Amino acid sequence: MSTxxxxxxxxxxxxxxxxxLLELESTSFDLLLLDIHLGSGTEGTxxxxxxxxxxxxxxxxAIALTAYILPSDSQELLDEGFDAYVSKPFTSAxxxxxxxxxxxxxxxxxx
Numbered sequence: 001m002s003t004x005x006x007x008x009x010x011x012x013x014x015x016x017x018x019x020x021l022l023e024l025e026s027t028s029f030d031l032l033l034l035d036i037h038l039g040s041g042t043e044g045t046x047x048x049x050x051x052x053x054x055x056x057x058x059x060x061x062a063i064a065l066t067a068y069i070l071p072s073d074s075q076e077l078l079d080e081g082f083d084a085y086v087s088k089p090f091t092s093a094x095x096x097x098x099x100x101x102x103x104x105x106x107x108x109x110x111x
Contacts, residue, residue: 036066
C-alpha cells in the first residue's frame with residue numbers, strides 16, 4: 001500500500017454469506033473488519049480462521065467489532081488472531097483511529 005493511496009478494507013458484518021470470500025479471491029485488502037456475532041451461528045473468529053488459512057492473505061491485519069467485551073473477551077480475541085478490537089457502539093472517529101493505528105502496527109483496543 002502506498003502512503004498516498006487509501007487502504008482497501010474488507011468489512012464483514014451481520015450477513016455471513018460467502019460473497020466476502022469471492023471478494024478475497026479478486027481483490028487485495030490492507031485490513032479486515034469482522035463483526036464477531038454475525039448471526040446464523042457463524043462467528044467472526046471462525047471467518048478469521050478461514051481467512052488466515054490462506055497463505056496469500058494470512059498476514060492481513062484484522063479488527064474485531066463487538067458489543068460484548070470483557071477483559072477476558074478482549075484477550076481471547078487477540079489470542080484468536082485479531083490485531084485489535086473496537087467495542088460497539090463506537091464513533092466514526094474511534095473506528096478511524098483503530099484503523100489508522102492497526103495499519104501502522106500499534107493498537108489493541110479502542111472504545
